[in-house]
Amino acid sequence: MKNVSKNVFLNALVCPSLGWLLRSGEPIEQLSEEAQSLAVQFRIEQGTEIGRRARQLYPNGILLDEKTLSLAAEKTATLLADKRQAVIFEATFLINGYVTRADILRRKKKGWHLVEVKSSANDKPELVDELAYTWMIMMRAGVEISSAALMLISKEFRLGMPDEALFVEVDHTDDALARVLEFANYWNDVLKQTGAKTMPEPELRLACKKCPLFVECLGKGINNHILEIPRLSQKKFDSLKELGVVCIEDIPATFELTDNQAMVRACVVKEQPWVSSQLRETLDTVIWPAFYLDFETTMTAIPLYPEMAPYTQIPTQYSIHKCSGVGKVMEHKEFLCDPSKDSRRELAENLIKDLERRGSILTYSTFEKTTINNLAQLYPDLSDRLEPLTERLVDLLAIIRQNFYHPDFHGSASVKVTLPVIVPDMSYDDLEIADGDSASAAFAYLALGRYHSKAEIEAVKKNLLEYCARDTLAMVKLHDRLHAWE
Ligand code: SF4
Incomplete structure (x- = not known):
């Protein structure tokens, strides 16, 4: 069983089944195919390059690139205790089945300054959640964080400028801490749910439509899922769910749909295309x-x-x-x-x-x-x-x-x-x-x-x-x- 990672934890908060699938590493064809694509390769390489440039801003920093997580965690503990070490990259924390790596840790007079490096130029709540996750684990590990920030790509950067100009650091101490305290309530639940022998019963929600594992999960074996209905509102989705309707062909004829949605249902029921007279x-x-x-x-x-x-x-x-x-x-x-x-x-x-x-x-x-x-x-x-x-x-x-x-x-x-x-x-x-x-x-x-x-x-x-x-x-x-x- 893999440790709970940032990806597992944050997804498990949205859907325990998704967290379980990600943690258990079930074979996921869709993802593995995507993982081979040039686009994914480029995205990963770009992220790695940005991480490398961010580290260059701290020439005295030490990078933890040990082969195993436990070795990295051991070395982290040693460096944290060594007062001469002012900056640590990829400090690793393994605690009670949870794992995280802190992109940059800067020693302050009191506690540490935690920095999460992102390839994004936009400050988004989900990035603050990623920062908060690492903070939560470190808090459990007894490491004091006195401030936390996201290091984002600066929109002002132009080719030829020094690496300092590539980044902009945005303080998120207060909002990240608020999320840390919220997240802490789910520590045991996520550990239990994602570590269970069998996947927690998946619950259909509108967000399943965008889930990368939909086909492996609730979409499996269903040909005309109600999530395929165009512009399905939360209200209509809830009503259909209450009626126990999963397939488009089972939507009752009396159920209120927009003209476009009704046309899609008719096509599915009749198994025939629809062609407008104006085409x-x-x-x-x-x-x-x-x-x-x-x-x-x-x-x-x-x-x-x-x-x-x-x-x-x-x-x-x-x-x-x-x-x-x-x-x-x-x-x-x-x-x-x-x-x-x-x-x-x-x-x-x-x-x-x-x-x-x-x-x-x-x-x-x-x-x-x-x-x-x-x-x-x-x-x-x-x-x-x-x-x-x-x-x-x-x-x-x-x-x-x-x-x-x-x-x-x-x-x-x-x-x-x-x-x-x-x-x-x-x-x-x-x-x-x-x-x-x-x-x-x-x-x-x-x-x-x-x-x-x-x-x-x-x-x-x-x-x-x-x-x-x-x-x-x-x-x-x-x-x-x-x-x-x-
Ligand atoms: S399809 Fe829905 S229930 Fe299944 S893993 Fe994805 S979000 Fe969760």
Whole structure:
């Protein structure tokens, strides 16, 4: 049995079953698949780099990197007792089945200053909870904390500045202590529940919809769960729960639903898609030749280029399929930024050229509109050519949401869900890069010079281009099949 960690404890407070699953380390396919993705790898590496830079601010600090937790805990005890040691990194505390590591401990005249280093630029209550968790364990271990703070990424940081400028320390002594005292009430319960031989009886709640283990837990074996109902309110959820309804098809006909929710129920019950009478008409408003557009972007804590704030979302590439009519591809155009420099201007200029002056621009979401508007703001001299592009946009996602539903959508209209249903002969399975987060990470790795051989760099660029091109081709096919849908 693993020790209770921060992740286990904080999740167990929300759902004891989730805490149990995380502590027992039950095989969780979904998570292990995700763990291998480039995006997760990048996120972990970014966190590690931020931790490393934070430690550099205290040259006299000592890092505990012992192989086992018990060795680290032993060494921690020795260092805490040694008055000459002013700063400790990753001090480890193991107590009654609980474990924590304190990112930075600074000795004060009285007690210690506890710092939790975060890759976030935003101060959020959940981060204070993480700080409070470590404080709670240390309090149990008899270590006095006199102040506590979060070390966050400073939005003022720019490339080339010293590491001091990368961080901003935000004091959370009072609110973290308040949470420590609250958390202490759950010490025994969490230990008992998460350490039980069998999983505590899971209780369905609205939050289960976002639970990464839903499919392993309450969603297991259920095809049309009520959590798939769009915009299900807490009130309606509670009523359905009270009625004992778990599947959409079991919702009583008399139960009050919005038009959209009732349509989803009808589709599930009849096992048939719903097509609005306006679908064809709406699709026919497209002005040809039309351009199917998709952007990829990246966003990093430590900016990739000068004069850029942390977590600036930058477009890195686009793909455009130009069509003369529904499903009739005339041309494919694409652009991939030069990762060695900030190439947003070149991207914007090429975009203006490639989208020409007339014709609808089809997208899947409003993200492209936001990206074009951001470029117009960034380059005012291009704004009179960028802004008109947004007037030509047609959002396929909005059209699908308003005019089409298939029981196999299971409440989602994301292209990764709608494509296999509407265009079953097309997929992303053959691609090396097959999701936006991985594309974002791959570009960041290119910019950071993490691929060394020319062949490797070219392969990654090719994979990025293929992925983005697949997105716009998917839109072309979606449009085509929807148009032909009877
Ligand atoms: S699906 Fe719900 S009950 Fe199950 S672990 Fe997740 S949050 Fe808990």
